[in-house]
Every structure is written in C-alpha cells, then in structure tokens.
Amino acid sequence: MNSEKIPHTKLLYLENSYLFSSHATLLAFEKMDDDTYAVILDQTIFHPQGGGQPTDTGVINSESFTFKVNMVRFKEGIVYHFGNLVDGNLHTDVKVSLTIDKERRILHSKLHSAGHLIDDTLVSLGLDLIPVKGFHFPQGAYVEYKGTLPLEIREQTRKDLEKTVNERIQQGFAVKTMLVPPDQLHQYCRYIPDYLPKDKPTRVVFVYGEHGAPCGGTHVKNIKEIGYVEISKIKTKSGNTRISYRIKNQ
Numbered sequence: 001m002n003s004e005k006i007p008h009t010k011l012l013y014l015e016n017s018y019l020f021s022s023h024a025t026l027l028a029f030e031k032m033d034d035d036t037y038a039v040i041l042d043q044t045i046f047h048p049q050g051g052g053q054p055t056d057t058g059v060i061n062s063e064s065f066t067f068k069v070n071m072v073r074f075k076e077g078i079v080y081h082f083g084n085l086v087d088g089n090l091h092t093d094v095k096v097s098l099t100i101d102k103e104r105r106i107l108h109s110k111l112h113s114a115g116h117l118i119d120d121t122l123v124s125l126g127l128d129l130i131p132v133k134g135f136h137f138p139q140g141a142y143v144e145y146k147g148t149l150p151l152e153i154r155e156q157t158r159k160d161l162e163k164t165v166n167e168r169i170q171q172g173f174a175v176k177t178m179l180v181p182p183d184q185l186h187q188y189c190r191y192i193p194d195y196l197p198k199d200k201p202t203r204v205v206f207v208y209g210e211h212g213a214p215c216g217g218t219h220v221k222n223i224k225e226i227g228y229v230e231i232s233k234i235k236t237k238s239g240n241t242r243i244s245y246r247i248k249n250q
C-alpha cells in the first residue's frame with residue numbers, strides 16, 4: 001500500500017458526532033498479519049484514537065465482505081481502520097457501508113464534552129491553570145494542568161467545581177464548533193498550544209460560553225446530555241494538577 005498516492009480521508013465525524021452509519025469507497029487495504037488488515041476509505045465516521053479520546057469500533061460492510069474494526073488511527077491526513085475480516089474478501093474501489101458502535105461513541109462524546117466543561121468551569125472559579133492534557137477514556141478520565149493547588153483549598157475546589165459543572169449541565173448549552181484562522185485564535189481560546197498548524201484554520205469547540213478550546217474530538221449536541229459529572233479527585237504531583245472525573249451511570 002503506497003499511502004503517498006492516497007488522498008486525505010474526509011473526516012465526517014468532525015461535522016456530525018451523531019452520524020452512526022454512513023457509506024464510503026474503499027481505496028486501499030494492507031494485510032498486517034494473519035488476521036489483521038488496515039483499511040483506508042475516502043471518508044469515515046470512525047473517530048481515530050487520539051486527542052485524549054478512545055477509538056471508535058464498528059463494522060465496514062460490502063456485498064462481498066464483512067470487516068470488524070477494532071482500532072482506528074490517524075496519520076498524516078489518512079485514517080487507518082484496523083480490524084479483522086469476519087466474512088469474504090476485501091476489494092478496492094467498492095462502495096462500503098460503515099456502522100460505528102453507537103453506545104460507545106455517545107459515551108466518548110459525553111466524556112470529552114465533560115472534560116472541556118470542567119476546564120471552562122475551573123477558569124470561572126478563578127483558577128487559571130495552564131492546560132496540558134485531557135484524557136477522556138471511560139476508565140480514569142482526567143484533565144491535567146501545569147501548576148499546583150494548595151492542599152488546603154483542594155477539597156473545597158473539588159466540591160465547588162462539581163457543583164458548578166452540574167449547574168451548568170442542568171442549565172444546558174448548545175455545543176458549537178468553529179474553524180478559526182491562526183491569527184484569530186487568541187480571540188476565542190485562552191491557551192493556544194504550540195503544535196497547532198500555522199497555515200490553516202483550527203477547529204475550536206465551545207461547550208459553555210464564549211471561550212473555546214482547539215479540539216478534534218466528538219461532542220454532545222447540548223451539555224444537558226452529559227448527565228451528572230462527579231469530580232472524583234484533585235491531585236497535585238511534580239508541579240502538575242490532575243482533576244479526575246467520571247459520569248454517573250455511564
């Protein structure tokens with residue numbers, strides 16, 4: 001498989017997080033080992049693992065095969081769907097139907113939106129730490145910051161954060177995304193990571209209010225859908241502060 005000749009994959013999940021099935025054309029595939037193949041499509045609804053969000057899983061079907069997708073990765077503009085043939089044989093230049101595991105995607109969207117909401121709420125509580133990482137996996141989700149919180153305010157911060165985050169969820173906010181050119185990012189984002197492209201717009205997601213964050217993940221339509229967020233722990237280590245959270249009844 002010569003991926004240099006393959007066009008960049010159109011990322012349908014960026015336009016609509018609620019597209020659980022769609023269609024595509026299979027452009028290329030490669031056998032990785034006895035059971036595993038990598039499949040490349042012209043467009044995809046599968047969110048690759050990355051940016052703190054776990055991989056989507058699901059099925060790619062055609063008239064001549066059934067392919068189960070276990071892991072999705074993004075590299076240099078191309079999405080690789082790794083998985084196993086359940087039935088038939090893979091062919092290029094065929095129309096395929098795509099189906100992702102809906103419940104899994106919805107949970108990932110809730111966790112990811114909750115991570116951004118915690119981040120926004122932390123700032124409005126007057127704690128302007130520098131974000132370094134978001135990890136929005138069902139087991140052990142957290143947002144992490146550069147900077148420390150004194151031990152004596154940590155428990156009160158945890159309570160205040162949980163209270164305000166859930167008040168905002170009850171109140172609701174329609175999540176929006178916007179493509180922002182590099183020279184305008186500072187108007188919308190509090191922090192602009194160094195790795196963002198300097199020559200093209202960045203997708204910015206807004207989960208509450210007028211400040212957004214650069215993000216390539218999937219999100220709920222309205223933060224009301226998240227349910228109840230429990231802030232389980234605030235921990236400071238090696239100069240960083242980690243805020244762990246989970247969604248109740250996830």
Ligand SMILES: [Zn+2]
Binds near residue numbers: 216
């Ligand atoms: Zn994000």
